Amino acid sequence: MSERILGIDVGRYWPPKRIDDDEFWAETETTLGAVYTPDAGFVNDPQLAAQNLAAAARAHGAEFRFHTSVRGIERAHGRVTAVTLADGSRIPCGVVVNAAGPWSTRINELASVGSDFTVGCRPLRQEVAHVAAPAGFGADNRAGICVADMDLGIYLRGEAGGGLLVGGTEPECDPLQWVDDPDAVTAHPTTAVFEAQVTRAARRLPALEIPNRARGVVGVYDVADDWTPIYDRTELDGFYVAMGTSGNQFKNAPVVGKFLAAIIEQTENGVDHDERPVRFVGEHTGLAIDLSAFSRKRPRGAENSGTVLG
Ligand SMILES: Cc1cc2nc3c(=O)[nH]c(=O)nc-3n(C[C@H](O)[C@H](O)[C@H](O)COP(=O)(O)OP(=O)(O)OC[C@H]3O[C@@H](n4cnc5c(N)ncnc54)[C@H](O)[C@@H]3O)c2cc1C
Known part of the structure; x- marks a missing residue:
């Protein structure tokens, strides 16, 4: 023993x-x-933490639409233009983030994106x-x-x-x-x-x-195929993904929101995140994180455990 x-x-x-x-x-x-x-x-x-995050988002102007679901993503000239819901409503928008968890690949299919992803999610x-x-x-x-x-x-x-x-x-x-x-x-x-x-x-x-x-x-x-999330733009302008969270990203949600905000802000201002990846500087650590680590086009990561422990 x-x-x-x-x-x-x-x-x-x-x-x-x-x-x-x-x-x-x-x-x-x-x-x-x-x-x-x-x-x-x-x-x-x-559950309480999610409610707290929702309350904080509301305080910043977010609106929630419960008891309906996304049924379609509209596009025009290579750019997202609106989200349509099962209740028949249509939300015109210039930017969409797919954060649908285990349903994220389905939402990508609705948007007809994914052709250039090297990493898939299941x-x-x-x-x-x-x-x-x-x-x-x-x-x-x-x-x-x-x-x-x-x-x-x-x-x-x-x-x-x-x-x-x-x-x-x-x-x-x-x-x-x-x-x-x-x-x-x-x-x-x-x-x-x-x-x-x-x-x-x-x-x-x-x-x-x-x-x-x-x-x-x-x-x-x-x-995700390599158990690392995908936080990135897609081939459809204005359509972004926060997916492949692989059972371990709840605790990271606040900083993930900041990653996406940085990618969206720079991309919408003309920076090519694929060619010149956004570097995010942690406000507490001062350390830079190269967000290409979460690219949809990355070579499959081989440096993590291939499990929920990351
Ligand atoms: C058993 C288990 C244990 C976990 N343990 C941990 C842990 O210890 N620590 C940790 O950090 N993380 C953990 N995680 C991971 C964590 O739960 C996820 O990383 C996190 O929930 C991802 O958040 P999200 O908002 O991206 O997606 P989700 O929380 O999956 O939310 C996606 C939302 O999209 C909605 N949706 C889907 N399709 C549509 C549609 N068509 N229209 C409208 N809405 C739609 C869904 O209803 C859902 O509400 C665990 C996960 C599981 C399953």
């Missing part, structure tokens, strides 16, 4: 395995190191298990740490109130659940995925109990 620190088994079990593989249960003699970032954090209520069904955290995981009613664990093929984080979320990092032994239609995805977690995720988590947190009933959330990632 490998050493346990603060209730964490630090054994090295790589590569991740299916839990019906006898090798999954093998003991290990080797241990892992880790990087600990005590000043990191997370959004503990994404919807991927995902489950995140929800269980009770082991005793002592979050001291003083705090949520406890987040763990990104490629070794076992999971990530986990505590919640205030004693819960624990466990997701997967797309290990090779697990089939990926690509879907054609995000609207057809069933909202119920499956026993197979729940047991795999929570049993792997229990390898790392040996005091974790594995309930008999699957509980958690089901969602759909919009996954």
Whole structure:
């Protein structure tokens, strides 16, 4: 049995395995190191955070149109001119940003763009298990740490109130659940995925109990071929994309908005972002980010993990 620190088994079990593989249960003699970032954090209520972002957008003049959907993108002379909605209304506009998440490729099809993309996006069904955290995981009613664990093929984080979320990092032994239609995805977690995720988590947190009933959330990632988002213009003037968010861009939403604003401002003022990529300077760090990293025409990125962990 490998050493346990603060209730964490630090054994090295790589590569991740299916839990019906006898090798999954093998003991290990080797241990892992880790990087600990005590000043990191997370959004503990994404729905409230989204409402807050919407309220902030309204304060800046944004208007929301709920209970209808985009049905068409109109163009004239190579430029977007309007968005049409299912309720029959038409919104004339000079600039459109496709931020439709797992539906983004469909919206591109409505706009007839995508012919020059080197990177495609596909919807991927995902489950995140929800269980009770082991005793002592979050001291003083705090949520406890987040763990990104490629070794076992999971990530986990505590919640205030004693819960624990466990997701997967797309290990090779697990089939990926690509879907054609995000609207057809069933909202119920499956026993197979729940047991795999929570049993792997229990390898790392040996005091974790594995309930008999699957509980958690089901969602759909919009996954880019190289798991890096596409924040860019398109071949249709005035039509921009913020897509391929690959399960990890919620926390980046505020800066992504600024990336898009910078790309749109420069492109609409005649700068060719394909030839002279916009450089965005972070207002807090002062560091420049070359936004060609998110180009629709980039060579497929090979420098990330090819998983939700980026
Ligand atoms: C299970 C799961 C866990 C995740 N965990 C994390 C995490 O821990 N951290 C993190 O940073 N990110 C996480 N993400 C990723 C994060 O949710 C996405 O990056 C983020 O939601 C992308 O925001 P968005 O506004 O671009 O798209 P979405 O949030 O997908 O919103 C797209 C919107 O477009 C609407 N839409 C689609 N088609 C149409 C149409 N024709 N007309 C009108 N509206 C339309 C949809 O209804 C939807 O409201 C997770 C995602 C999932 C699925």
